[in-house]
Amino acid sequence: MRKLMNVKTALLFGLVVAGLSMFGAANKVEARPNFKNIWADTYPDSKMLISKKCGICHPGKSKKEKSDYAEAVFEALGKKRKATDKDMIVKALKAAEMKPSSVEGKTYGDLIKADEMPPSKKSE
Known part of the structure; x- marks a missing residue:
């Protein structure tokens, strides 16, 4: 159960980081x-x-x-x-x-x- 919880946490953390990086990059499209x-x-x-x-x-x-x-x-x-x-x-x-x-x-x-x-x- 604990291993499954770590996988879910890691996946959620990865999605949050990916979402924030895409949001941050959208501001830099046109200088x-x-x-x-x-x-x-x-x-x-x-x-x-x-x-x-x-x-x-x-x-x-x-x-x-x-x-x-x-x-x-x-x-x-x-x-x-x-x-x-x-x-x-x-x-x-x-x-x-x-x-x-x-x-x-x-x-x-x-x-x-x-x-x-x-x-x-x-x-x-």
Whole structure:
């Protein structure tokens, strides 16, 4: 009887640990979903988000790869790169608009208004 009790306890403990680890992992699926939503709110007339989604800032297959535009936004955020505050992110997006892109004579804001993907100097 005692052996059966130990098996049940071990099984229950294992299920609890597995459930908690799955619950904890669910919070880490999307690191910063606010950036995409706030970008859509800041530029509601842009059709770029529909076609490119996260590709505006992450042109490659990996989310670790960032475009020059994303680097300009992160530079504007400063040390608060993991920001979740909407006002702070909007300020960074607006600051990045003013920065010159790799297209001569155009800022990132000009390209966004024209629904053109901001090119990356890295890809040239």
